[in-house]
Each structure stands twice: as structure tokens, then as C-alpha cells.
């Protein structure tokens with residue numbers, strides 16, 4: 001009997017992470033390098049999808065679908081990446097149509113953080129929470145909204161762009177705006193902030209290590225960053241009454257350093273709520289969340 005293979009690809013700045021779902025189970029996964037131009041990217045994505053399908057055992061008689069998670073704002077109905085602040089060569093490119101021309105499969109395009117939220121919802125920390133916001137912390141900051149176990153990607157795919165919500169600083173963001181959450185709290189920005197205040201840390205883990213060793217500057221940076229983070233989460237809570245926030249992405253391990261101040265400032269801005277009314281915890285799928293969710297979105 002013919003089988004249905006659902007391939008997920010997560011296009012990032014350095015790697016394309018991918019895998020295959022068969023009967024809702026991950027049966028194979030592998031990554032390859034991300035080329036830094038559009039044509040090379042199309043080639044790598046379509047080749048990697050074919051390699052994954054073959055390795056998972058798909059034959060000519062089987063059906064394959066592809067879900068692609070891409071960084072930036074996507075227009076989901078048209079399958080176009082509209083604005084990718086950290087991979088500019090994707091801007092306005094009809095990724096879905098171009099990949100369909102190469103593969104002939106049914107293809108879904110999803111924002112990478114929204115895909116990761118879907119992955120966490122079905123396979124990770126989100127399994128226990130019907131509704132939550134996943135925030136991905138890395139080179140940029142993304143977000144994905146799950147409402148009643150369903151991904152809410154909005155009218156056209158813009159929902160959950162937490163990283164470009166406005167906070168009260170004035171630092172410029174890669175999106176062209178000022179004061180975005182991403183421009184204050186992304187991993188490189190946090191490190192820059194710490195260094196500007198005299199920290200010797202050369203990476204976010206090193207800054208976290210300094211905080212673990214009770215370095216006062218590192219502790220103070222994380223406390224203030226947590227306060228900003230909580231302020232931004234409060235805006236989401238006020239709009240949607242979400243009580244669960246998951247932190248994913250490469251920067252997620254710093255959560256213990258931000259958690260208390262984030263919960264305090266979140267509660268202080270949500271009209272009588274207490275820190276204990278909210279859940280703020282680390283996502284658990286790691287860097288598999290994006291491809292898992294992308295594959296699920298293609299079902």
C-alpha cells in the first residue's frame with residue numbers, strides 16, 4: 001500500500017535541518033549546509049528533500065509532501081517570503097512555487113518560529129499546554145502562537161512576530177524599525193549590551209557562566225534583560241490572555257537567569273496577575289522543533 005511521507009525542512013543561516021515523518025513518527029533526519037544565495041538555496045533544499053525521502057524509504061508509489069520553515073515574515077497563502085531580516089536574499093521570493101517546480105510535491109511554507117511552535121506543541125514541552133507562545137532566541141527573535149492545540153499563523157502568516165514588537169529602547173533592528181524586542185534581546189544584542197557595560201564575556205554562554213559565578217555585572221544584565229522580556233510578554237498576555245510561554249532556540253539555556261525578573265515584570269503589567277499565574281519554561285525539542293513543525297504543517 002502506498003505510504004505518505006511528510007518531509008520537513010528548516011532553513012537557517014548556517015544549516016538546513018530536515019527530517020521525515022511517517023505516521024506521525026520521525027523516521028529519519030539529517031542536515032546540510034545552507035548556501036547564502038537564492039539559487040543555491042533552492043538547489044540545496046530540493047536535493048536535501050529528495051535525499052531525506054529516499055533515506056526514509058519512499059518509493060515512486062508513495063506520496064511525499066514538504067513543509068518548509070523559513071526565517072522571516074512569510075505570506076503563507078502565496079508561498080512567498082516577504083521580508084527576511086536575517087536572510088535578505090529570500091525577500092519577495094516565491095519559494096513554494098520554485099520548489100514545487102523542482103519537486104512536484106505539495107509544499108507548505110511556514111515562518112520558522114511558527115513551525116517550531118507547532119513542533120513543540122506535538123512533540124515537545126507544548127504537549128501539556130493547549131495554548132502558548134513559543135519565543136525563539138538566537139541571532140534573531142521569533143515567535144509562534146498555539147491556540148487550543150492549533151497553530152495560529154494569522155491571516156497571511158504574520159502572527160507571532162514577537163521579535164519585531166516594539167519595546168521602549170531605540171536601538172535599530174535589522175527589519176528597519178527601531179526598538180524591536182529583537183534589537184534589544186537577541187543573543188548578539190545581549191552580548192553587545194554586556195560588553196558595552198564592561199563585561200569580558202565573548203559569548204552568551206560565557207555571560208551565563210559569569211552569572212553562575214555570581215559576577216555582579218552579568219547578574220545585573222540578565223535581571224534587566226528579564227525585565228524587558230517580561231514587559232514584551234505582558235503585551236502578548238494582554239492581547240491573548242496566554243499564560244504559558246516557552247523559550248526555544250540556541251539562547252534558550254539562559255532562561256534560568258532571566259526567569260524570575262521576567263515573571264515579575266510580566267505579572268506587574270497584567271492587571272492583578274501573579275508571577276505564579278504564568279508558566280515560563282524551556283522548549284524541549286531543541287533544533288528539531290522547526291523541521292518537525294514544518295513537516296506537520298504539510299500534512
Ligand SMILES: [Zn+2]
Pocket residue numbers: 163164173174175176177180182183
Ligand atoms: Zn524589527
